[in-house]
Amino acid sequence: MADIKQQALRCRDAAQAIAQLSxxxxxxxxxxxxxxxxxxxAVILAANARDMEAATAKGITGAMLDRLKLDGKRLHGVASALREVADLPDPVGQVTRQDVRPNGIRVERVRVPLGVVAMIYEARPNVTADAAALCLKAGNGVILRGGSEALHSNTAIAASLQRALREAGLPEAALTLVTDLSRETMLALLQLTDVIDLAIPRGGEGLIRFVAEHARVPVIKHYKGVCHLFVDASADLxxxxxxxxxxxxxxxxxxNALETLLVHRDIAPSFLPRAAEALRARGVELRMDEAGRALVPDAAPVTDDDYAAxxxxxxxAVRVVDDLDAAIAHIRRYTSDHTEVIVTRDEAHAAKFVNSLRSAVVMVNASSRFSDGGELGLGAEIGISTTRLHAYGPMGAESLTxxxxxxxxxxxxxxxxxLD
Structure with missing residues (x-):
């Protein structure tokens, strides 16, 4: 796999030019x-149309197809995200601590670029631009290895971004798109401990586990998003x-979509039937425990696998719980450490919920859909970490230093x- 190593080495050299930019x-x-x-x-949307046509022919449907799709609105959103990243404070050079020791030496902690980031992802062509923007903002080079289902889209987007690099007099290798999508090439990339400073997989649980299990370089990961919403007894329904x-x-x-609803027993009779009607009107299938099915008899029975899904x-998946402690216990058992939400008017309950859970994002009276780098002020996100390394939660430019x-x-x- 000499070619991928040469690509990575060129990216590392180009990253030095990016690191020195003002x-x-x-x-x-x-x-x-x-x-x-x-x-x-027009070129990018035409390339995406080719990917969509091929994906549909292969029988890809649902979430994967939705993630693959680009249209004018989404592409303008990608461009807006790049401008938002440009408007953010530059993390490089930030002094996070200053101290003068008794002997007079001055000690500073200063943010510097990581170096070269390998981004390995599926389906989402917007990641090509988001990852490039965040890595470059943080002074890094980036190696992008997308999925075969988005190859035409990723190639078109990368070509546009590389043209901007060239026109700025910068080496386009700072943004390297891997077009050899064989598993062997990906494995070789993940072994380059002397070149790659961080790998970030983004996609399905299978891809993330494969990268985590085979990489010799550091990996930021989250396997899945099992996000919970708990409706407390005091909630505004x-x-x-x-x-x-x-x-x-x-x-x-x-x-960051919800997968499990937990409802306090005291308000379940007034909330669950109403919620079921509204959800079904939007095409949602409900799987409930016995207490829930007593209130919504035609709901499907739920299983432990559903709560973990x-x-x-x-x-x-829906469960009626006795109290806040039962809701916390359920979440602790099934959490993926992504995002949890409580709906409550009780400030003490809100504080206990926040302090009892270790998930990367905890919401009080706000939608789980805000668990996103752009919505949380990062401009865009390169991924969400649930691994508690140097970054936890949605990762922006600062997390790439x-x-x-x-x-x-x-x-x-x-x-x-x-010396005397």
């Missing part, structure tokens, strides 16, 4: 990339219904007695 130059580059995407809209419908029915094929579809020590002195030595 904030103004990086921001101008990202805005030029956004302009390039819109200038090439109108508000709870809005959050439920938005979290489940707005776009079920994404990782990331459906990525219009399917919702590390802190190092910079020490400034005036000739201090640690063992002056040796």
């Amino acid at each position: 904030t103004e130059a990086k921001n101008a580059l990202l805005r030029a990339m956004a302009d390039a995407l819109l200038a090439d809209e 109108d508000l709870a219904l809005r959050l439920l419908l938005d979290g489940k029915a707005s776009r079920p094929g994404v990782c 990331e459906f990525l579809d219009l399917i919702l 590390v802190e190092r020590f910079v020490v400034r002195g005036e000739g201090q030595v640690r063992h002056p007695d040796l």
Whole structure:
């Protein structure tokens, strides 16, 4: 696999040029990339149409097909995300700590680029642009290895972004798209411990587990999004219904969609039948425990596997729980550490919910669909980490840097007695 190593080495060399750019130059580059995407809209959408046609012919449906699809609105959203990343503060060079030691040396912790990030992803062609923007903003090079189902879309998007690099006088290898999509090439990429500083897989659980199990380089990952919404006894039921419908029915094929609804026993009779009617009107299939089916008799029975499932579809698992503690216990058992939501008017219950769960994002009276880098102020996200390394939760540009020590002195030595 000499070719992939050579590509990676060229990306590493190009990353040095990106790391030395000023904030103004990086921001101008990202805005030029956004302009390039819109200038090439017809070409990119035509390439995506080829991918959609091939995917449909292969029998791909549902969430995967939705993630693959681009249209004018989505492409303009991708361009807007690049501009939002350009508008964000530059993490590179930020001093996060300053201290003067008793001997007079000044110690700083300063953010610097990671180096080369390998992004391995499925279906979502927008990731090509989002990952490139965040990596470049943070002064890194990026190697993009998308899925075969989006090859034409990814190639067209990468070509636009690379043109902006060339026109800025920068090496296009800073954004390297891998077009050899064989498993052997991916495995070889994941072994390059002397070149790749971080790998980020984004896609289905199978892809993420494959990368995590075979990589020799550090990996940021989250396997799936089993997101819960708990409706407490004190909840505003109108508000709870809005959050439920938005979290489940707005776009079920994404990782921040709700998969399980937990309802306090005291308000289940007034909430569950109403919620079931609204969900079914939007095509949602309900799978409930016995207490839930006593209130909604025609719901399907739920299983333990359902509570652990990331459906990525219009399917919702439902459980009636005795109290807040029971809701927390259920979430602890089945959580994927992605996103949990409580609907409550009780501030003490909200605080207990937040403090009792370790998930990357915890919401109080807000939709799970806000568990997204763009919605949380990151401009875009390169992925969501549930692995508690240097980043946890949605990852933006700052998460693609590390802190190092910079020490400034005036000739201090640690063992002056040796110099007498």
